[in-house]
Amino acid sequence: MRIRLSFQVPPQSVLPVNYQYAVSAWIYKCLFHGDPAFSQWLHEQGYSYQGKRFKLFTFSQLKCSFTMEGDRMALNAPNAELLISFLIDEQVAHFVTGCFRNQECMIGDRVSHVSFTIAAIEVLPAPAFSDTMRYRLLSPLCITRSRIHEGGEGYEFLSPDHVYYKNFLVQNLIHKHHSVYAVAGSSEDFLPEQCTLKVLSSPRSRLIRIKDHTEAATNIRGWMFDFELKAPVELQRVGYYAGFGEKNAMGMGLGEVK
Secondary structure: OEEEEEEEOOOOOEEEOOOHHHHHHHHHHHHHHHOHHHHHHHHHOOEEEOOEEEOOEEEOOOEOOEEEEOOEEEEOOOEEEEEEEEOOOHHHHHHHHHHOOOOEEEEEOOOOEEEEEEEEEEEOOOOOOOOEEEEEEOOOEEOEEEOHHHOOOOEEEOOOOOOOHHHHHHHHHHHHHHHHHOOOOOOOOOOHHHOEEEEOOOOEEEEEEEOOOOOOOEEEEEEEOEEEEEOOHHHHHHHHHHOOOEOHHHOOOOEEEO
C-alpha cells in the first residue's frame, strides 16, 4: 500500500536538510502506537533472505516549498506532503493507515525541528503493473558494492552508469521478493539477465547524512533519475511498494509510475 500524508506547516518552520533519519524514526513510532511488537520486530529484525534483512517500506522526500539556509531548510509554504509506501497485504492496510491517525509528527534534529499537524491521510490506488514500466524517483536510489573483491574495505556507492548497476538493482528486488513470498521447495526463480534497465534522464547525485550532528553520523549516496525497467510483474510490485535499491527505510528509492 501507499499513502499520502498532507501536513499543515507552522509559520517560520526550519528543518535540517538531512531529515530522513527523523522521518524514519517517526514512522516506527507510529507503527509502535498501533502494534508495539510488530514495530520492534520490524526495526530490529525485519524480513530476511540469505542473510540480508529488509524493512520493506520507504518514503519520499518532503514535498514543500523551501529556501536553503546552510544545512537548514526554511519552509515557506503552509502545506507539505509525504508519501509512505509499504509492501504489505491489503488485509492489513487499514491497520497501517490507522497507525498515523491522530499522531503528532515531530521531525528534526537537536538543532531545529518542526511539529507538523496531519491534515489528511489518503490511500493511493495501485498502478497497473506490467512487465515494462517507467518510473520517476521521488527519493534517491542507492546501490552499493563491496570493495572486498578488490582487496579493499567497506563499500562503494554505484552510479547508474556502472556496468553492474542493473544486476545489483534486480538482484535486490529478487531478494526482497523472496524474503516475503518464497516458499520452501518453490521452483520460482527470476534471472537478472532477463531484465533490462534504461536510464531516461540525467542522474543527479544526492548525499544524505544519517544521524547528523552525532558521533554515529554516516553518509548515504543515491541518484535521482527517471528509468524504464523490464522485469516480471512480481518484481515491479516489490520495487514500487518496498522501494528500489538499498536503504529504503531511510527514505531511499521511492518511485512513482510515469
